Amino acid sequence: MLKLLNILACAALSVHLAAAQQAAYSVIPEPAKTNLTQGTARTLKLLSDKASPALGKDAYQLTVTPQGAHLSSGGKEGRIYGLVTLQQLQDQLAAHPEGIPCGVIKDKPRYPWRGMMVDPARHFIPMKDLKKFVDLMAYYKFNKLQLHLTDDQGWRLPVPGYPKLKSISSKRAESFGNGTPHEGMYTRQELKDLVAYCAARGIEVIPEIDMPGHNQALAAAYPEFFCFPDHNTKVSTIGGVGLYLVCPHKPEIWKFYAAVFDELRDIFPSTMVHLGGDEAPLEKTWEKCPLSVKYRQQKGMKDVHEELKEFEAKMASMLAARGKKPIFWYEKPWAQASVYRKGDTVFTWRMGLTPSTITETKKQGLPLIIAAGEHCYLDYPQIPGQDNRGWMPTTTLEQSYKLDPAYGRPEQETDHIIGVQATMWAEQLPTLNHLLYRTYPRACAIAEAGWSPMNVRSWENFQRKLADQRQFVLKRFNYNMERTKENEPPFK
C-alpha cells in the first residue's frame, strides 16, 4: 500500500513538474520537450551554433545557461526553428529582465506540413503586405504558404501570351455592391522575390490554380475556353459557387494551361501545384456541353466523372513533364470516381466531413492535410456577434485550439496525415489589417496543433503564453493581437 502511495505521489509530482517546466517558457508552438535545469539566465546571447545531423533535419536542441544559449540543429530547417525559439525566449527575457529559468529544449515538429493559405484572388495582397504576413508565419514555425492565385473574382498570375489576364481578369468593377473598383496582378519578379523571402524563413510557396471551376475571371477575358461562351461575362463582384468551368474539349485550354505551368515552373521551385478542384458543378456544365456529350458517347464513358478523371490525369502529366505534382481540395464524389491517384495529396476542408475523410483517404492511399472548416477556416468570425456575412459560423480561439489533427485516433489509422493548414478566404478581407485580424491569434492555435505532440498541449498553458505573445508581437512586429467584439476593422 505504501509502495502504491509512493508511486501515486511520484506520478503526481512528475505531472506537476512537467506542467511547471512548460510554464517556464512562453514559446508557441509548445516545444516537444522541455527540461529545466539549475540557475537563471539574464542574457540569451547565442554562444554556439552547431550542426548535429543525427537530430533529423527539422529538429533542434536549445540549451539556456546563465552565460547564454547553445543551439544544435539537424539541418537548415531545424536551425531556423531553433533560432525562432531563441527569438521568442529573447522577447520573454526582454519582458522579464530579472531572468528566465535555465533549461534544455529538445524539439521537432509533429507534422511536416504546417501551412497557411492566403487568397489574393478575392482581394489582392500587395507584396509588401504578403512579406509582413510571412514574417509572422515564420515566428510561429509555419513552413508552407499556399497562394490562391485565381478565382471567379480575380486572376493574379501573369502568363506570357495572355495579356487579357492583366487587362481584364485582374480587375473587377466593385465588391459586393460597394461601387469601388478593385484590381491587382503580381509580376513574375515579385513572385520570385517572395519565393526567396520565404525560403530564407524556412517557408515553401505553393501556387494554386483552381480548375476546372472557380474561373469566372478567366471567362471574362477568354470566353472561348468555356462550354457555353458568353462574351458579356464580367469578373465576379460577389461570392458563391459559379458555373464557369473550363471546357476540356477546347484545344485552346491545353495550350493555355501549358503556358500557365511553364510560368509556374519558372517562378516556383516547389514540386507541388495546387489544382483546386473544389466546388465544380459538373452537372450544370460538362454534363450539358454538346462537345462533352458527344465525347462521352464516342468513348463509351458512363458519366461526367470519367471525363473529369481523364482531364485531371492529363493535367497531372503536363505537370509531371515540368517536374511537378498536383495536390487538391478533397471532394468525396471525385474520390468515389477515382479521380485522385494513389499518392496524390489532398486537403480535407468541408465542415463536419473530416472524420469520414480521414477514413476514406487512408483506404485510398492519399496523403491528407487537415484544413477542417470548423477549426482552420480563419476567415470566419472569432467572437460571437462579429460580422459573419449572414452565414459563417463563429470559430472561437478555443475551437481552433481544440484541433487534434489525428482526431484522437491511433497511429495506424492516421499515419497518412501529413499536417495542418489554416485557410483565409478573402471575400471579406480587403486589406492586410483585415487579414491579420482574422488570422491571429487563431493561427497560433493552428501552429501548435501542427507542431506540438498532444501530451504537451494544454489550453490553459496556451492562454497564459498567448498573453505574453501579445506583448512580444506588439514589440517585435508592431502588431496588436488583442481581440474584442468591437475592435475589428469594419468591412464595407
Ligand SMILES: [Zn+2]
Ligand atoms: Zn464543354
